[in-house]
Amino acid sequence: MARPATEELRRRNRAALLEQLHRHGPQTRAELTEALGLNRSTIGGLAADLSESGHLQETTGRSTGSAGRPSTLVECVAKSVSVAAVELRFDRVRFALTGLGGEVLDRGELPLEASAGADAAAAATASLLDGAEVAEAVAAVPGLVSGGVVGHSSELGWDGTDLGAALAEATGRKWRVTDAATAGAVGEWSRGDAGEARNLMYLHGGRGLTAGIAVEGRARPGSSIQLGHIVVEPGGRECRCGMRGCLEAEMGAFGFTEAIETTTVAADLGDTKAREALRRSGQYLGRALGAVVTAVGPDEILFGGWLRELYLSSAAAVRSALAETTLPQLRSGLRLRTPALGAEGPLIGAAETGFEAIIDEMR
C-alpha cells in the first residue's frame, strides 16, 4: 500500500514526473516507475493530475517486447507550456518558441545593426515574440550578466546595459537574462550529449570570448566567465577593455573572430603563416584555460562558437599549453570536446533555463 502522500510530497513528485518527461521524452508507465523510484499507482495518480491540467497525454506508442503489443506512452503536450528564448549576437537576434518536452514550435531571426543598444535588441525581440503567450522568457547574451544587467559584453559592445528593463518595456513582461556561455552549458547538458558531466564548462567564441558553467545541468549562479579577459601575456597587447595582454586582445590580433574559416582552410592548404597563427592562438587559449581550470575544476570543456574551429585546428597546441598551466590531477579526468548541438546550444539552453524555472516553481 502506498503511504498517503502529503500535498507537498505529491506536488514535488508531480514536478519530478514532468521533468523526467520533458528531459527524456515519451515513456511508458513502467519506465517512469523505474526512473522515478515511485510505485505504479503513484505514477498513475500523478499522470492523471497532469493529464487533467493538460500537461501530459497518453498515446498508443511503440511496441515493446516480443509479443509486439503496443504499449501506452506518457508524453508532454508541447503547447501546454511554452518558453520564449532569444540569443543576442553582434549582428542578429535569434528566437525560438519551445514547447514542453523541447519541441521547437516556432523560430525566427532578425538582424541587429552594428552597435545596437538594448532598446533595438528589445524591439527586435518583441517583434519576434509577436505577442505569443509564454510561461517564461529568457534572453541569452554573450557577456557578464547579473540580474537583468549586462555588465560587460565584448560581443555587443555593452557595459552596464540594463537589457532586462528594455525587454520588459518592449514586451510588457519579465525576462530572465542569462549569459550565452552558461546557457550553452545548460543546453548541451540537457539536449546535447554532455549529460554525464558534473561540472560542464562551455566556451563561447563570438566577437568576445566567454565561458559558462553548468553544475549537474544547472547554471551555477555567477558562473559567467569573461574568458577573453584572462591575461595570457602580462604587459602584452592593449585590449578594448583597457587592460593589456587579455586573451581577446592577443587572439584578436589574428583576426579570427571574422575569419576563422579562411584561416583554417589556408592552414589546411599548407599556409605556414596561417598554421602558425592557429598554433599561437591555441596556445593562448590553452594558457587561459589553465587558469580557469585551476580555479573552477570542470570535468568537461566544450569549444563552442568559432572556438570549435580553432580547437579542431589546434587541439595539440591547446592541450600542450593546458598541460603547462594545469596540475596533472586537474587534467586527468578532463574531457575536451566540441558541442553536440553545434551553434544551437545557447538558444536551446536559454529555453531550458525557462523550463527549469517553471518546473522548480511547481515543486
Add this chain to the structure above:
Amino acid sequence: MARPATEELRRRNRAALLEQLHRHGPQTRAELTEALGLNRSTIGGLAADLSESGHLQETTGRSTGSAGRPSTLVECVAKSVSVAAVELRFDRVRFALTGLGGEVLDRGELPLEASAGADAAAAATASLLDGAEVAEAVAAVPGLVSGGVVGHSSELGWDGTDLGAALAEATGRKWRVTDAATAGAVGEWSRGDAGEARNLMYLHGGRGLTAGIAVEGRARPGSSIQLGHIVVEPGGRECRCGMRGCLEAEMGAFGFTEAIETTTVAADLGDTKAREALRRSGQYLGRALGAVVTAVGPDEILFGGWLRELYLSSAAAVRSALAETTLPQLRSGLRLRTPALGAEGPLIGAAETGFEAIIDEMR
C-alpha cells in the same frame, strides 16, 4: 490557529531552530519568532521537542527593556552534540572538539615530522581524539581534496594520498576531508565577520598557496583552488609540481613561506631589497588573483595564513596587479580583507562543516 504541521515540516523547522541557535547564540523566544518567521506556539513546540532530546535548554538570562525583568533564553546544550575537527599543517596536527553552539570543549596539538604520510597524520589525530564520542569528524588539509583523497598538497608533499582511509583505520570511524582554504571560508563566514559575503574566497598561505570558496556560507563542492599553481610568469621558474612560472615557484624564490615576518620587519626598517621582494610578490599574487577573480567572481577575498602579512605589507602592489588583470566590473564590488579569526579559520570551519552536515541530516 497554527495549521497542523506535517512531521516533515516540523522536522525542517526543528533543524532551522537549532541552526539559528547554533550560529547566533542564545536568544529569547520572541527573537526566535522574529528570526524564523514562525509563530510563538510553533517555536514553543519545537523548543520543547529539542529540550526533550537534550539539544536545547532554557535559562533565565539577560534582562531586556526598562522593566528589567530577566527574559528566558533558549540556548544550545554544548555537550549534546560534538564535532571533532583537525587541521593538518606541514609540522603539526591541530585538534578541536567543538560542542553545539560553537563552544570549544577541548583542544590539542601534536607535532608532525617532516614528510609525514597519511598514517602518521591519522595516528596523531587518533591520539588527539582520545576516544571521544562525536557526531561528526572533519579533517582540513591544505590542498586539492576530493572525497577522502588529497590529490595534491604542496604543504604536506602529498599526491593522491587517501587520508580518509587512513583516518578511518586509525580511529575506527568515518571522517570528512575538506580543504583548509574552503574550511577557512566556511569558518570566517560562520564565526568571523564575513557573514555578509555571498561568494567568499579565503586564501590560505602555508607551505603551499590554496584558495577556497563558500557560497552563502557553504563549501562550494569542488571549490578547492590550487592558487599556488596559477601560472603567473609563462616559462618562468621551475615549480616542484613540474610546471613553470607557478605563483608558488615565483613567490617561493623570496623564501616567504619560512620568513615572511623577517622580511616584513626588514622592509619596515627600510631594507629596499625586502621592500622590492614584497612588492614583486604582491604583484604576482594580484596577477594570480586576477585570473581567479575572473573565473569565480567572489565578492570578498580574505588573506589567510602568511598571505595576511604579505597583503598588509604589499596591498598597493596586490591591488594594482589585480586592476591590471581583472575587468573593472568584477573589481567594483570586491572587498579585500584580512580574516577576523586570524589563523583559526580553517579549524573552526572544519568544525562548522561537521555541524552543517548534522543539521542537514535533521531536515
